[in-house]
Amino acid sequence: MWKTFQHGANLYMIKVVQDTNLRLVLTDFQNIWVQEISKDDLLLQFQEANPLFDVKVDEIVTEVTEAINSISDLTDIEISEADEGLKLLLNSIKSEYKIKFKFNFHKSSxxxxxxxxxxxxxxxxxxxxxxxxxxxxxxxxxxxxxxxxxxxxxxxxxxxxxxxxxxxxxxxxxxxxxxxxxxxxxxxxxxxxxxxxxxxxxxxxxxxxxxxxxxxxVHEVEDVMLPTTKDRKTLDFNLLPAKSKKIYELTYRRFMDYRRENKISSFSENELLTYFIHSSKKYKSSSLWSIYSMLKTTLSEKFNLNIGEYTQLRAFLKRQADGYKPKKTKVFKKEQVRKFLLEAPDYKYLSTKVVLIFGIAGACSCDDLLNLKTGHVEDVGSKILVNLPATVSKKSRFFVISEHLNIVRKYTSNRPVHCKSDRFFFSYWHGKPRAQVIGVHRMGSMPREIATYLKLPNPKEYTGHCFRNTSILFAKDSEKIDSKEYTGNCFRDTSILFAKVSERIAKERDPLADSLDFKVEIKEHFC
Structure with missing residues (x-):
């Protein structure tokens, strides 16, 4: 291995190579000098410079190698250049004795x-x-x-x-x-x-x-499959919805990781089909369609590629849906909601009751409830006004709660003073309020908690969509709605729900009053 050292203003590198003979190479980065010497000659050369030392051949080779490898630590170095050669003298101290090493290099080509x-x-x-x-x-x-x-x-x-x-x-x-x-x-x-x-x-x-x-x-494959654009190294999904952007990015990166791992350099239909066949072993039909939709958007933006034209891929996804029955959340009946609100103990279920009231009154999703802030709720005495911020509908909407105010007020009056967050829903457990806000997972588990209290079968099938779908079902029961607009537990277009409720308000009719004694008003309805 090369070793560096300095002599005066000049910089040098030197190395020693052990073979049958000993070969030393020295350079100042412009010229190069070499000395190739047998081990016996090296011993004679050493004895001439150090007549008082009695060493063997193997020992002198070791000593020379150590001296060269530690040359940067030596302070006593002499170099003299001739026309076609260079003399190097190293003075080393070992066991309080000064040892001299002399080398005669010849200039090489x-x-x-x-x-x-x-x-x-x-x-x-x-x-x-x-x-x-x-x-x-x-x-x-x-x-x-x-x-x-x-x-x-x-x-x-x-x-x-x-x-x-x-x-x-x-x-x-x-x-x-x-x-x-x-x-x-x-x-x-x-x-x-x-x-x-x-x-x-x-x-x-x-x-x-x-x-x-x-x-x-696959580094070279990476260069082939990515376009030579300014955003090659950073993904810029400007066209993606802000709420789902991270999921789109995650789906895209999983697909690109699969391509790298399998050394795939194209976006052909066969390659996409292979990827979805591989994914079908882990995901159900609905998830495959979601992956397809997200990849269609990201690949179109990133590579100007339209995988919607891949007919064989779409045919495969449709075949995967054969016999597939999507799982839908169960919904509560009117008498079940009434029973929970009136009979469930507040010390344990107060926060769940308030979430239920807001969820059904405003047809709210978990995201709607999660983003509700204290400033969005106003108690004006005879009613509570709720200005729901934009989430799923991308526009805010407004509704009013006129009944069961005692439950809501009991909850808000117990809000901890030291609660730093301005989110409306905070934890309330065993009669004690906590400064911790209710997260999305806790919010999504509340329908299951209600179903468990009511001893309903299969409580796990009451998911975070339950409150919204229950409100929609109540609206369906209160109005004559075209079967084309409604399928199962969900409207094809959620804007239909708000339009129907708004129409009922105009007629002074309330679909929830029979079960909850709510006075629900929606002044703006958007989807």
């Missing part, structure tokens, strides 16, 4: 400089480029793993583990004088160089897992 200096430097730069590309791909994959973790399991709790997203541009912003990215850019040049001078045998692959080595193998 430019071919030696090419072989010993230029070629290894080019090979090293190319090797570093390959390692950098591998590590950049690995970092990008780790970023995708972290994003998927955050989407599926939440945020990282420890601040010291949070890192910034890897930015490839910062790593590639190097000075024009650098040789990085030069030799691997021209494949024809590099193949000719390797055929003439060989290449460095990289051993790093043996120390990494198969998935990491795969990233190294």
């Amino acid at each position: 430019s071919e030696t400089f090419l072989k010993e200096i230029t070629v290894p430097l080019i090979q090293t730069v190319k090797h570093l480029e390959e390692r950098q590309n591998m590590l950049m791909n690995l970092l990008q994959k780790k970023d995708r793993e972290l994003e998927e973790y955050k989407l599926e399991k939440g945020v990282i709790s420890r601040d010291d583990l949070i890192t910034e997203k890897f930015d490839e541009e910062k790593l590639n912003s190097i000075d024009d004088k650098s040789m990085m990215g030069v030799f691997g850019h021209n494949e024809t040049f590099w193949n000719s160089f390797v055929s003439q001078h060989g290449n460095i045998e990289a051993t790093i692959e043996e120390n990494f897992s198969p998935s990491v080595k795969l990233l190294m193998d």
